[in-house]
Amino acid sequence: MVIIESTDEEEYDTSLLVIIVDTNIYSWGNRILQMSNKTESTSSTKLGSSLIGFNTFVEHLMVFINLHLMLNQENQIAVISSQIGEARFLFPEPHQSQSTKSEQKSIQNIILGKLLHLDTTIKETNQESTSSNFSAALSLSLCYINRIKKEVPIIRPRIFVLNISPDASSQYISVMNCIFSAQKQSIPLDTCILSQQDSTFLQQASHLTNGIYLKPQRQENLSQYLISTFLMDTYSRKLLQCPTLKSVDYRATCFCHKRIVDIGFVCSVCLSIFCSYSSSCSTCGTKFSLKIEIPKSRKSLSQPSSQEQPTNNKDKVEY
């Protein structure tokens, strides 16, 4: 057979989409409360964003998945749920490879079945922490992408996060590590925030990986947002206009108490961030010999110096 490759590498839009769905039962439960409150207060705050419940959300998501698979014969999908304490694959199932999507009809059914199953398992586990394990979900998706990339080198991966829970600052380090690894492999990380608060983590994530960060104002039209923005493959993004973030919240979380800090201490050796002064770095073990007694004095030695006055916002962190 005489085949002359005429593949325009550029026009290649086959993509692997890994969707991380936040299925935190508390957040979605809160959502129901918010929604019922809203109906009681009879649209006194009509300007606020309209909210949707989990069922409606899943419907929108299904349309989105359907359309993604329809766009290209070789498009692949993976859905990971980030829930309290753990992250799990909703699709594909562990021992089922993507290529045997023989029952494409049942992708939706598999996901729905798993989602139903989730609800009951969560009720049984009674954990203290109520935050979803987002970092685990992110690592899972990166591992999965890595695996698929080995099998199919030409596929273009991207991660799409649908988030509703607030940031868990305890996961800051692991999340940031994931973000940097995604950045290094140039995997865009898109985010759709369903709650009313912006997420610091995800803003940074989308910004660093050239992804799209969006907080839909009118959630009842969620599929329109999903279809018109988040279905853009990496090739089209170079040519089309994508929503961009005007300002990104770059605040970091301290390594000692996992608090989000505006101003803090930074280890001069390993750049760990601390909210309060200690005599040695808990990450790398460096001993800080200099004691800081006068808060106003500026000491630009190679030692961590303090900056207690909150008025000076220009240099958040000093060495």
Next chain:
Amino acid sequence: MKIFQYLSSLNQEDLDQLYKDNWTCQAILRSLPPIGKQFILKLLMIDSIEFEQTKIWTQEISNQVHRETFKKLFDLKLLTKNKTCIQLNSIFQHNIKQSLMDMEHRVFSSDTTVKELKAPTIDELDQFSKTQWEKVLYLLSDEKSDSIPLISELLQSSNLTSRDGNGQLAITSEGFKFLLKDIYTQIWTLLIVYLDTIEKKYKSRIELLCFLFKLSFLQLGRGYLVSELTQLQKTLLTDLKQFGLIYIKSNDNPYFYPTRLIISLTTGKTLSLMQDIKTEQALSQKEQGYIILETNYRLYAYTSSSLQISLLSLFVKMLYRLPNLAVGIVTRESIRMALIHGITADQIIDFIRHNAHPNATLAGTPIPDVVAEQVKLWEAERNCVDYSKAVLYNSFPTLDCFNATVKYAKELNLFIYSNDSKKILVIDESGNEPIRNYIRKNFG
């Protein structure tokens, strides 16, 4: 892609008819270029939008792509313009929306996918489609092979082969170009001709097109019941088998199997179905380079495929054939034979370059300069006569007049030929006016 050109040539009614089929809509959506898909998506859920507003969809640097994509969508009648607003073809829009809500995705009803006892494996299917398609290509290059009536008819009506003086079928220049294209373009080229013949016979090319698109949604390695199909589709099935698009064991077998060719036909990608990409790449690499051409005009082809050898024999005089090697020599006669068939020197050189053995490419030039130049010279040899329109002047009154006119013509760079004893001057056609004026002014 080839098929889009064809679809664009259809009229509104036919296209609307075509878009009534749900699977066709999906197939068309997924074979659009990426930007086209994105535009469709943006319009999918809305009724209409001002055309001006679509400008903000694309970044300014890619205006060109923006215009081209819109032109394509308009050509396919996927978009309609209403004064200043544009909207999606409503039938198409409706069908895509419908299929979004469809959770089942069944092309044919479920019981068609029952496993047959001796179902062919995927490898067997690949092998079948490959040999079948090679047979088709073989018909092009070798007139003596057993002909498949349908295919050779199609090849003729698509102008890829034609009868030469002796009534023998021979490859044309078009046919040679055809061989250089990728397999999906080749298949579509033939299918489009086939569609036209079907249109003449049954008036049902739209149904066939829908059927083709529908087939591309089937699963490789699965059997489907023939009895599910309409009568017309059944007849089409036997034709498609000859292309290697469909596999049926025998004509009365209840199951048919789609091959890789039909499944990836609408996407037009040689690299289909994920899991085999690596092996396929390895295969195609092996297949690609097999020719070593030496400066002494000897050509070694490391291949056992009789198709490739018969292709080469179009312009190479084959000397010996060994199990994995064929040796030939490029001669003036062999090249002239190819040239007479309408194959150009550039096509020959391109062919050798594209199919050069990796070692030949590594060593430097895949085709030695001396051979390439010689092939071009042999071509130029046939073109030694140059035609140009001219005007003849004769019966000049005096020798002076003749000489002066010749001199003037030479000055104006219009001179072609002159004969002093007969006083004949031939000049370029464009020079008729100035020369006539010159003669009239000075000697008239």
